[in-house]
Amino acid sequence: MTNKSSRAGHRKIKEKLLELLGILASFVILIPFLLVLVNSMKTKREANLLQLNLQGASFRQFFENYSTVFREARILSSFFNSTVVTVGGSVLVLLFASMAAFVIIRRKTRLSQFFNNFIIMGLTLPLAMVPIYFELSKLKMTTGNAAVFGAILVYAASTFPFTFFLYTGFIKGISGEIDEAAIVDGASPLKMFFGIIFPLLKPVTVTALMNCVMTIWNDFGISLYLLNNSKRTTAVLTTYLFLGQKASDWHLLFADVVIVALPVVVIYLAVQRHIVAGLSDGAVKG
Template identity: 75%
Template sequence: MNKKKIKQVVFEIMGVLISFLVLIPFLMVFLNSMKSKRQANLLQLSLTGISWEQFLENYGTVIREARLVSSFLNSAVVTFLGAALVLSCASMAAFVVVRRKTRAMKAVNNFIVMGLTLPLAMVPVYFMLSKVHMTTGTGAVAGAILIYAASIFPFIFFIYTGFIKGISSEIDEAAIIDGASPLLMYFGIIFPLLKPVTITALMHCVMSIWNDFGISLYLLNSAKRTTAVLTTYLFMGQKASDWQLLFADVVLVSMPIVILYLFMQKYIVAGLADGAVKG
């Protein structure tokens, strides 16, 4: 075995070990979600105390008391609308900035990308939303969607610009010569070419919005608008000693994203790689 193969084997072994270290907390959460209160409070990584009856009791209690069905629906609505808004606006903005090579567009590009380094200041944002009545009722949902879109927009814009740079401008010129309008050219010709990076951007949007806690806590903390992630707040507060319920809630809230990521991870890697190479 030559040095190259030995080095490759060593890196693979290290990768497996690091993967196990990362998975240990998830495994502990899952195992303790199927135990009794006494066993779960020990916070041990063991199979002791696990039973099918306890599994049904814990998860049934969480679904009922946290009203997970309505919470999942709220999260799905906010996530879908927020992701749709970001993808449509960021892709069109990136296309215009890349195609129009002017000083003004360069300044716009730098201004947007600068948003990657700036944190979200929730207090002034909440004050601003309160002035336009977007902190209560359905207005709070709209406000949350806009804040999610604004916070994710710079990164999505950034990966779109890297990908669009690899698409020849001759395609645009040919479409215009054939009489296509700007909107028809973009949505009928350019946007379908962005499929790899769009899938990557979509996954990032879904994971960011679904898993967010801060914005939901400020704007969507009422009983009717509670999102899935906020249900963990119930078991960290009123039921702070019921670790088995908290763990069960974490498993249920995380499951949609984990399943989606497992099915889409190859597209995420491919989209980021294509954007990096073409950019």
């Protein structure tokens, strides 16, 4: 009994220490965020001091700073552009990555294993924007509305390997007997996948969707190369362009950063429970 109680005591101490370490680690993320949020509500003079106190912050200054950013940084149009490429890229990658993962996992052949390794290899390779830009230029997809479609394709390709990786780990845990029963009942391959298999992938789909949204919405490099026209500016690019115009106005820059980050933060908080479930289930089943 003494040994058991001693081990239980050590376990509780270990858990408390890990919990304390987690709290301390969270401050590494929260302090910069609070610094940006607090200084976005201050006057120019106080914000330039980059301090965490509330001196110079007020609701009046808050509305003045944020209204100025909405007016001068073209926030609404940039949000629309970011939404278009984020939704388009996410839908494409979720659709094709889930189907590719299902086919490759179910067909246990050397060819499917080769394609699996080939796609996973994409996780380690950097995105070469210069060749991609020239390739899209040859296809006339760098100007006008075609540039938006080109950017969506690049975003889908860049997020495909990790999304595919998540789906393969999850699909391995789904019994092949479900497929056989659907085929016996006369279901076509597409009807079987979208009617039976895809609904079972909801936890990992939410996780993959959130990863795509965060990656595409927060991307800077691809949008800088392909969407640098004033009419196609994405939300993240407004911060970059605003930095050139308002280099000394930290209160406005911080306000712009908060506005750009807010949609992703809200979406993440809304679906974080599903994200954790999707990652843990995929890890166990993979």
